Amino acid sequence: SAAPRALVAVPNGLAAELDRIAAETSAKFNCSVSIAYRDAGGRASAARGVVDFASGRAAAVEDKYPFGSVTKMLTGASIMRLAATGAISLDDRVAPLVDPLLAEMADADPSQGFRSLADLFGGENVSGTTVRQLLSMQSGVPDFDTATPCFPGMPGCVPKDPLRQSVYDLPSKAYSPSMLMGVPWVAHQWRGPCKKSFIPGMKPFCYSSTNFMLLGMILAASEKAGSWQRYDQSIVLPEYLKEAIDFATSGSPKTYTSVHGYDRTSYNVPKGEQNDHDNWEVSGVFSGWTASDIVATPATVADLTWEIYGPGYSVAPEPFIQQMIPGARDIYGLASFNLNSDSGQQGKYGQAYGHLGATYGYQSVTVYFPALQISLAVATNIERDFQEQPAYATCFAYNAAAGMLLNKTVRCVYKTGTYYSGGCKCDPLEEEDATVVV
Secondary structure: OOOOOOOOOOOOOOOHHHHHHHHHHHHOOOOEEEEOOOEEOOEHHHHHOEEEOOOOOOOOOOOOEEEOOOHHHHHHHHHHHHHHHOOOOOEEEEEEHHHHHHHHHHOOHHHHOOOOOHHHHHHHHHHOEEHHHHHHHOOOOOOOOOOOOOOOOOOOOOOOHHHHHHHHHHOOOOOOOHHHHHHOOOOOOOOOOOOOOOOOOOOOOOOOOOHHHHHHHHHHHHHHOOOOOOOOHHHOOOHHHHHEEEEOOOOOOOHOOOOOOEOOOOOOOOOOOOEEOOOOHHHHOOOHHHHEEEEEHHHHHHHHHHHHHOOOOOOOOOOHHHHHOOOOOOEEEEOOEEEEHHOOOOOHHHHHHHEEEEOOOOOEEEEEOOOOOOOEEEEEOOEEOHHHHHHHHHHHHHHHHHHHHOOOOOOOOEEOOOOOOOEEEEEEOOOOOOOOOO
């Protein structure tokens, strides 16, 4: 791990620079943007834009956002903490760990329709699935999320998302984990071995949010919770974060925040058109439980990211957190995305990891940069096809902070990236890395 940087105050002028970047990002994408920075010396935050287009209410740093899949980072760290105690191994089979809880839940609610993973996926399919495969997105467990994005090089592709349509058709309907595991496109739809790889040398990557509900079941079973609802996701957190994070196991965004979230994707609309759907009162925003239910300010999420990956390793011991970090050629490690492309840098200053947070109407990202031991969290109140706006803000915010810390002037440009990778290119922070790109 990187050597600890000397304890210093947050760079002078950083808050003003974050405010400038938030304003620029908000103007570019017509949304609210909230940015939070954390290092050993303290914190800085900024927020710009409008959080409710009907009322015109301006964004504030105190606003909470649904952080979607950023929840997976905490769920993964919670599993690593459990593994560190010796209660489980990452190579344990999943079924024996969760089946007793699933049976207990079925006894309480027979309409659940299954008592074991074998009931859902077939014993011959699921029997070899391990905790590690769930954490690394390498299992055959099908995804309840039906979003099928169109990537470059896919002519004729039409973005479809049937679950999104159902969620919008019945906005008050809540989707419990057992309900999502039992839907027709998950139950009895085993995907088989994960073999999907995008570049030579990359580990296979088969994204499934269902994996992280199953990891939640492992955690709930370990606490003898008796049901998914009774598991306390905050149990691993430092005291100061326990009240700061809401875990949205029921309700819609309106229950937790005044920030409205707007779907501007191309899903389920005629080619060339975009959605314009306010999801503030849509309960399905929180579908996924331990895969997607954190609501918090970006400052709190920057703190959470610091606590997980930072030098104190307060959530799980360092040797276990180090196992989460993705390889340089991999999209995903264990519950952690490779976010190097959001840094705009090569070499040590280019290493970045954390998690993307896309959900219906809201997109975010949280990133840890180990060379400088800083975390950044960015939240926005729109959802776009390629979630560029959090990556755009991260690109400029990280390089502004790094330039101040290293006493360098860094210029960046941002070219549209893909769904999983940003398009950030900056002057190199290390002299030997590259020629100036701007």
